[in-house]
Amino acid sequence: MRRAPTILHLDMDAFYAAAEQAAKPSLRGKPVVVGGIGPRGVVATASYEARVFGVRSAMPTAQARRLCPNAAYLSPRFTLYRQVSDAVMELLRALSPLVEPLSLDEAFVDLEAGGVPAETAAARAVGEQLRRDIRAVTGLTGSVGLAGAKMLAKIASEAAKPDGLVVIEPGTERELLGPMPVRTLPGVGPATAEALRRAGIHTVAETAEAGEAELVRLLGKAHGTGLYAMALGQDERPVVAERDAKSVSVEDTFEVDLTDRTRVRIEVLRLADRCVQRLRAAGRSGRTVVIKVRNYDFSTLTRSETLRGPTDDPAVIREAAVRLLETVDTTGGVRLLGVGVSGLADFTQEDLFAQMAMERETEEVGGVVEPEGETAGEPEAVVELPRRWYPGLDVVHEEFGAGWVQGSGVGRVTVRFETPWSAPGRVRTFVVDDPALRPGEPLSLLGGPDQSSAPAIRPKSESAGGAADSAAGAEISRR
Template identity: 60%
Template sequence: MAAVRSEPSVLHLDLDAFFAAVEQRDKPSLRGKPVVVGGIGPRGVVATASYEARAFGIGSAMPATQARALCPNAAFLGGRFEAYRAVSEIVMGLLRELSPAVEPLSLDEAFADLAVTDSGWDVERVRTVAADLKAAVHDATGLTASVGAGTSKLIAKIASDLDKPDGLVVVEPGTELDLLHPMPVRKLWTVGPATAERLRRAGVHTVADLAAVDETELVGLLGQAHGKLLARLSRGEDDRPVSPHRESKSVSVEDTFERDVVERALLTENCDRMAATVSRRLRAASLSGRTVTVKIRRHDFQSHTRSTTLPGPTDDARTIAATARRLLAEIDTSDGIRLLGVGVSGLVDWAQEDLFAEDADDEVPEPAPEPAEPAVRRWTPGQDVRHAVHGDGWVQGSGVGRVTVRFETRWTPPGRIRTFAIDDPDLTERPAVVPESGAAGAG
């Protein structure tokens, strides 16, 4: 095996059942109970399941209908990205106190390179630092994290998953192959279901099986880049640096029109088509990205862009299209558009599905109908609310003109449940993130 580094100085931190854990922290009545976070509609997908829900067989990327069948009494909640981002910022800050080289992969996981500012990282020293980091994360956020450490990003990421939840695994240098070779090939970076099935048909089931295949044969089976990459990974060879400032890469598509386009429907149609193309290119490269950008050039050749950053990386056509549509809607196109472009940047090597999408197909969404007048108030399970009389709480459910609220917060005991008219003027949305000193009591 090629020696990448001799010390286990690469850390990978992964917050346990992140979205569900935040919900259980902030909703006392859900602690110790099955919680499922994700798309809550009939075609929604599970983003995260609490460990109590996982005991029923519920897992990420599972259709919400299947999850409800497995555990109908679980709490099914929509996402509260404001709360998740706030926790993520705290955790990333704690990592940066250890090292300036921190590479976030998503809101709930990141690499850190301890060797950037110091040396002498033997196993015990790394274990001590990782334990202190886990304690600091729990003190600051109330959540648990699993940490893995090793001589490479590959080993550190695999190690963080070995003893979940609340795990800590440091892989001794020189033992990497002992860890890797018994594992199924799906554990390797870039091996998704399609690649795993292709390898299975070739008789490759474990990383050891993969390492025994001649590299030329792998190239013939998987292509030049992917075949050579997996040959290296099967031998434990991973020299990728921890990149706090990743190379500015993007995948984008843009078209120049023969005439200035003012029709919003035509621009939207082109926006959806470009999003689908960007999605296909991302998936072909086994990449996903967090930042969606729309670019336009006006009739006077002035260019403008609008961008937004998503909670986590995606390669999903629906998510890219819906986001691009929102950005396009912010731009005045009445004078005509000569060029339109859609792009995704902030790319990472681990593709993450858009698990909050309500549609399991790869098609982009149909144009949303204009809202009826008067607009009907919508309440999402898990949403933070405030009642003028009863205080702060969260939505348990709504329907048939009623909304049910449990009045409790992170800082209170489990609270009482009350039901209101869906348009009750005393019931309003409230920020998901409030200072501890400002937490209101439950009614």
């Protein structure tokens, strides 16, 4: 435990839904639900306007529709979310070399590693400046928690929602945690919570009072010991930068299960390329390629292949991922795909020689040789699949310009034509096979109407100054 609240946890507010509201002026201030829109769909994120009606993440979309029938139900647009996430993570990396992303919209930051003084006032100033920077660059809001440990920083950011900042002062942890439900603690899922409930343990204070021996008896050595420490507010886990991670991976969940084998292969190739981008951004190479497949029935399996030496070559990783896919039966439908690389190392000349030797051996036995030139590294051409007009999909019309799909059915598709910087746009309806209408790419939220790829601002958060510190002795301070 640190003596100053210099571990920061950022959690963007209703991230997917907020990004959609920023991109679609007609939805601002209105209920928005992002997730699967089919009969088995699940809510990924609900805007705060939708949460008023009881809509929550992980809720079946059918239930959400009953609770909030007038909300806009949209399919996820991960291209947009990743773009915004990259900008936010860049802001975090300007604060410290130790940034630990947990998802597209959530990360820990070790402020001391970035040179921030171990003082509450300095940490608070950085957190407040970060919130301003995020709003300036993305137009979205994020909540910030500051504490002396990762667990507490995450609890603080949850208490700060939406669009706030909470500081948990070191030394106040047990008093703060005591009345909270035991599910507040990391690693306490439904099964653990039920085991504790049967033992009469419902709160964090009761967990601490039970003692380490009793928790070990109930949950086993590792889980019981770890949970006891957490209940005392003790969390020594360090912030682990991506560069220090043991693996790099990317995955996508699909709104509609993929049943076409060619489409599954294309998605694996795309995921492999994204994985390589992350690998190279971290300056790493990896030796083991892993794919993850979640089937229509939610069963999940993984396959892995260890190469002769570390690599960051997209052709090598793509080919390995495709070979692994060939060992998996996907005929029932695929809900999620992932590609990862583990066994990471800094790329060295010795590794390069090992990779080149492996590629020469492959060529000598008649293996696949990656084409050279501009088409190298691109997925091979396939027959175009029928267009599907999902709600929220970006489209472009030859006459009316950029817009998004509000809905479709009975041979018609309804489109609202607007951009992130326009007034709420007009709605028009077309036949589904209108040759003037085609799918488009998400318009950036970062560069304004000129669509510059650079962030609007390149801020560098200050380590001191800004908002004044909380009153002396305050256990939780909020702004």
